[in-house]
Amino acid sequence: MTALLDVKGLSVDIPLSAGILHAVRNISFSVERGQTLSLVGESGCGKSLSVLAVMNLLPKKATWRAEQLLFDGRDLTSVNERNMADIRGSKMAMIFQEPMTSLNPCYTIGNQLEEAMLRHQKVPRREARDRAVFLLEKVGITAAGSRLKQYPHQLSGGLRQRVMIAMGLMCGPPLIIADEPTTALDVTIQAQILSLMASLQKEFDMGMILITHDLGIVARVADRVAVMYCGLVVETGEAITLFENPLHPYTQGLLNSIPIPGKTKPGEHLGSIPGMVPSPIGEQSGCVFRNRCDYAFDKCGGQLVDLKEISPGRAYRCLLSPEVCAQNLTGSQAS
Amino acid sequence: MNTESLSPFKDITFPTPGQMIRRQMLRHKGFMLGGIVLLLIVLIALLAPVLAPHDPYGQDLSRRLINPIWHEDGTWEHPLGTDNLGRDYLSRLMYGARISLLIGVAAMLISGVIGTTMGVCAGYFGGRVDTVVSAVISIRLALPILLVALAIVALVGGSLEIVILVLGLMIWNRFALVMRASTQQLRSVDYVSAAKASGCSTFRILLTEVLPNILNNLIVVGTLEITRAILIEAMLSFLGLGVQPPLPSWGLMVSEAKEFMLFSPWMITIPGMAIFILVLSINLLGDGIRDVTAPEGRS
Amino acid sequence: MLVYAGKRILLALLVALAVSFISFMILNLSGDPAAALAGADATPEEVEYVREKYGLDRPLLVQYAEWARRAMGGDLGDSPYFNQPVKDIIGGRIGVTMILGVCAFAFAVFLGIPLGVIAALRPNTWLDRLALTLSVLGQAMPNFFFGLILIIFFGVMLRLLPISGSETWKHFIMPAMALGYYAVPSLMRLTRTGMLEVLASDYIRTARAKGLHALPVLFKHALRNAIIPVVALAFVQFGYMLGGAFVIEVVFAVRGIGFLAVRSIERTDLPVVQAIVLLLAVIYVLMTLFADLLNAFLDPRIRVK
Numbered sequence: 001m002t003a004l005l006d007v008k009g010l011s012v013d014i015p016l017s018a019g020i021l022h023a024v025r026n027i028s029f030s031v032e033r034g035q036t037l038s039l040v041g042e043s044g045c046g047k048s049l050s051v052l053a054v055m056n057l058l059p060k061k062a063t064w065r066a067e068q069l070l071f072d073g074r075d076l077t078s079v080n081e082r083n084m085a086d087i088r089g090s091k092m093a094m095i096f097q098e099p100m101t102s103l104n105p106c107y108t109i110g111n112q113l114e115e116a117m118l119r120h121q122k123v124p125r126r127e128a129r130d131r132a133v134f135l136l137e138k139v140g141i142t143a144a145g146s147r148l149k150q151y152p153h154q155l156s157g158g159l160r161q162r163v164m165i166a167m168g169l170m171c172g173p174p175l176i177i178a179d180e181p182t183t184a185l186d187v188t189i190q191a192q193i194l195s196l197m198a199s200l201q202k203e204f205d206m207g208m209i210l211i212t213h214d215l216g217i218v219a220r221v222a223d224r225v226a227v228m229y230c231g232l233v234v235e236t237g238e239a240i241t242l243f244e245n246p247l248h249p250y251t252q253g254l255l256n257s258i259p260i261p262g263k264t265k266p267g268e269h270l271g272s273i274p275g276m277v278p279s280p281i282g283e284q285s286g287c288v289f290r291n292r293c294d295y296a297f298d299k300c301g302g303q304l305v306d307l308k309e310i311s312p313g314r315a316y317r318c319l320l321s322p323e324v325c326a327q328n329l330t331g332s333q334a335s
Numbered sequence: 336m337n338t339e340s341l342s343p344f345k346d347i348t349f350p351t352p353g354q355m356i357r358r359q360m361l362r363h364k365g366f367m368l369g370g371i372v373l374l375l376i377v378l379i380a381l382l383a384p385v386l387a388p389h390d391p392y393g394q395d396l397s398r399r400l401i402n403p404i405w406h407e408d409g410t411w412e413h414p415l416g417t418d419n420l421g422r423d424y425l426s427r428l429m430y431g432a433r434i435s436l437l438i439g440v441a442a443m444l445i446s447g448v449i450g451t452t453m454g455v456c457a458g459y460f461g462g463r464v465d466t467v468v469s470a471v472i473s474i475r476l477a478l479p480i481l482l483v484a485l486a487i488v489a490l491v492g493g494s495l496e497i498v499i500l501v502l503g504l505m506i507w508n509r510f511a512l513v514m515r516a517s518t519q520q521l522r523s524v525d526y527v528s529a530a531k532a533s534g535c536s537t538f539r540i541l542l543t544e545v546l547p548n549i550l551n552n553l554i555v556v557g558t559l560e561i562t563r564a565i566l567i568e569a570m571l572s573f574l575g576l577g578v579q580p581p582l583p584s585w586g587l588m589v590s591e592a593k594e595f596m597l598f599s600p601w602m603i604t605i606p607g608m609a610i611f612i613l614v615l616s617i618n619l620l621g622d623g624i625r626d627v628t629a630p631e632g633r634s
Numbered sequence: 635m636l637v638y639a640g641k642r643i644l645l646a647l648l649v650a651l652a653v654s655f656i657s658f659m660i661l662n663l664s665g666d667p668a669a670a671l672a673g674a675d676a677t678p679e680e681v682e683y684v685r686e687k688y689g690l691d692r693p694l695l696v697q698y699a700e701w702a703r704r705a706m707g708g709d710l711g712d713s714p715y716f717n718q719p720v721k722d723i724i725g726g727r728i729g730v731t732m733i734l735g736v737c738a739f740a741f742a743v744f745l746g747i748p749l750g751v752i753a754a755l756r757p758n759t760w761l762d763r764l765a766l767t768l769s770v771l772g773q774a775m776p777n778f779f780f781g782l783i784l785i786i787f788f789g790v791m792l793r794l795l796p797i798s799g800s801e802t803w804k805h806f807i808m809p810a811m812a813l814g815y816y817a818v819p820s821l822m823r824l825t826r827t828g829m830l831e832v833l834a835s836d837y838i839r840t841a842r843a844k845g846l847h848a849l850p851v852l853f854k855h856a857l858r859n860a861i862i863p864v865v866a867l868a869f870v871q872f873g874y875m876l877g878g879a880f881v882i883e884v885v886f887a888v889r890g891i892g893f894l895a896v897r898s899i900e901r902t903d904l905p906v907v908q909a910i911v912l913l914l915a916v917i918y919v920l921m922t923l924f925a926d927l928l929n930a931f932l933d934p935r936i937r938v939k
Contacts, residue, residue, distance in 0.1 A: 087845070105933070153938075477915045478656065485895075610779065612774075618770060618774055
């Protein structure tokens with residue numbers, strides 16, 4: 001099956017007064033229809049910037065380039081802004097992290113929902129309104145008809161995020177990108193929104209990229225995972241495989257630091273990764289994780305470490321062999 | 336594991352805040368330009384008795400309306416020409432700087448004391464004090480001060496002191512509003528609460544905790560009010576209801592030159608441009624200070 | 635909502651009343667209205683006679699109360715100079731000042747706001763710096779001097795516009811510019827700051843993510859939000875403009891109420907001055923009130939609770 005979105009060699013640079021910030025460095029990922037890819041990593045690892053680059057919505061100062069950026073067979077690196085604007089919203093929709101500020105306070109919900117459709121399809125307003133009502137009900141908002149006349153400030157955060165989801169679906173796009181869609185919401189609402197998104201994805205057979213720093217969410221919805229650190233992809237694979245056998249020390253560290261139901265025993269210490277994420281400004285030397293890695297050795301400071309693929313779709317970026325990594329895992333689990 | 340030495344990226348050093356402010360100030364073109372020009376004007380004003388080639392009040396009716404040096408019949412004895420009473424324009428211009436600066440600074444100080452006291456009290460104590468002060472400010476804002484100032488000077492008689500007093504008593508509104516807002520923001524800030532908790536007297540708190548932190552706002556408003564006072568005085572004097580002749584107020588000079596405006600436009604242009612340049616330099620300086628000391632700074 | 639507006643109007647009128655009280659006190663304490671009425675070469679006995687005749691010997695508070703009572707009924711007294719009701723004198727001239735004010739307002743708004751939008755779209759480029767430079771220069775320029783420069787340039791050198799009077803529409807062009815230019819810098823800067831802030835906001839990002847083109851994003855989404863405080867400021871500036879219009883009216887010999895006010899001050903025609911001060915105060919408070927209401931109307935967060 002050809003991928004819905006196939007990204008190879010994507011880089012994003014941001015010029016700062018102190019030098020060039022290499023926020024995203026030569027990463028690759030892909031999504032299929034009906035599948036959820038999760039980009040995981042700490043704040044500042046470049047996951048949001050990666051998808052903004054795909055949609056060409058980066059802030060003005062940032063520049064991006066990619067070896068390949070194929071969407072539904074179309075090469076997005078050579079597409080002009082006018083055509084890109086046609087794709088945005090209709091073929092590729094994005095849901096952002098801040099539902100409280102992502103809607104224009106001066107217009108009604110209905111106006112903004114209808115606008116999402118009327119921009120791309122020449123249909124009468126009534127049709128757009130009906131679709132808006134249909135989708136609002138699909139995302140679980142009751143009394144959808146009267147909601148259309150309300151303003152964003154009259155809705156709670158959870159409701160606003162549902163509206164954002166409905167807005168993303170107005171044109172029935174094959175790809176949905178969700179950038180930390182539940183981070184700003186209450187824990188109880190988080191679960192609801194996630195199930196909602198998962199069921200909508202199945203129903204409309206969409207591809208989804210879910211960006212998050214929360215491994216719990218990844219475990220719940222992702223089919224495939226790409227772990228990012230400091231602008232690089234350090235590990236990829238199927239979600240199940242990754243959780244059972246994480247290879248890269250960073251992934252292992254992440255998993256160690258969250259309680260896993262069924263595995264973590266009560267009273268057991270949760271791990272933490274010592275040190276802080278370095279700022280990727282200027283030239284990199286050696287492995288990007290080495291100053292926080294328990295298993296670093298002299299070679300780690302030598303040359304840049306490449307991504308090693310051990311099976312189709314399963315890769316990691318470490319000098320240690322997979323067997324040693326697995327040993328490290330059982331070792332740390334036993335301690 | 337020593338995290339610093341193993342950092343995968345070369346070390347970047349960022350400058351300290353003090354260094355940044357100083358660097359920004361020197362790089363800020365407006366600040367430097369405004370500062371230098373203002374300094375020049377202040378020096379000329381202070382040294383006018385020494386620098387001025389003639390007596391600014393010395394009339395010589397045989398030498399009326401001589402053109403400035405850039406006309407064919409100009410003379411270096413009167414580089415900027417003479418006015419309709421034969422008085423040297425350059426000397427009058429220099430002495431005029433003293434008047435503008437004096438009125439600007441004096442009126443700003445008077446209004447500054449009034450407005451800051453009102454604003455800080457309103458912002459700090461809140462409640463009924465705030466209500467009263469806010470009411471007074473609202474009434475003051477609704478008052479057409481230009482007309483009222485005009486009327487007072489007309490009825491009482493114009494003079495340098497009256498103009499300073501009237502202006503000082505009228506233009507305190509911005510001080511009051513800005514100081515009130517700044518103080519309100521500070522009221523609940525940690526170090527103020529700490530001072531209160533350790534039993535400091537209100538006055539002491541106001542002096543040592545509140546005032547230093549609203550200082551840069553104070554400076555910015557101060558420069559704005561100096562220019563406001565200068566512009567209003569120029570306007571009052573232009574209408575004949577401000578500083579009285581024979582004082583060489585720049586506004587008055589424009590007014591006296593108005594009848595000769597069509598044939599000798601330089602006569603109104605020179606004092607007019609003087610006002611413009613003085614106000615511009617002060618504004619640039621104030622903008623520069625604000626840009627450099629504002630917490631957000633420029634991008 | 636109606637109760638709220640009603641309370642605000644009442645407060646506004648109270649403020650105007652307080653202003654009239656203060657100006658009454660100031661005007662009557664600064665000079666001697668009886669001496670002015672009697673004339674420059676009147677004897678002390680004649681002055682006293684005038685003082686008694688017009689009730690100027692009563693306590694000031696009583697005089698004010700009398701004036702205020704009449705004023706609320708619409709009677710603003712009589713002008714000793716014109717020997718006519720003040721109301722008529724002002725009524726005949728207020729139209730001119732209003733036209734001047736509206737033209738100046740339009741000039742300021744249609745120059746300042748677009749400049750601010752353009753500057754925000756191209757921040758830190760030569761366009762932005764030009765706009766900011768013009769704004770700094772504009773704020774340093776004394777209004778009477780600017781008016782005279784305009785006269786010399788457009789009136790005398792280019793001979794395009796008439797230099798005094800208020801007969802035709804052409805007569806209002808230069809005065810409107812001279813009155814309106816001072817509001818341009820603040821309007822431009824507020825628009826620019828507001829637009830910069832709005833353009834960086836999340837809902838603009840959402841609009842672009844929906845695939846909207848640049849123009850709808852700019853006008854429908856960005857400007858609609860950024861303009862809210864600017865509109866309010868513009869009306870407050872209008873109030874200030876009317877208060878400072880007298881200088882321009884004098885320079886251009888436009889016979890509006892500002893011109894009348896200056897002449898009346900020179901003639902110590904206090905009833906006229908008092909009435910004009912009250913009028914300007916009322917206009918100012920109504921303008922600020924209108925600006926507040928407009929703010930609430932334009933921003934659904936305030937309007938719809």
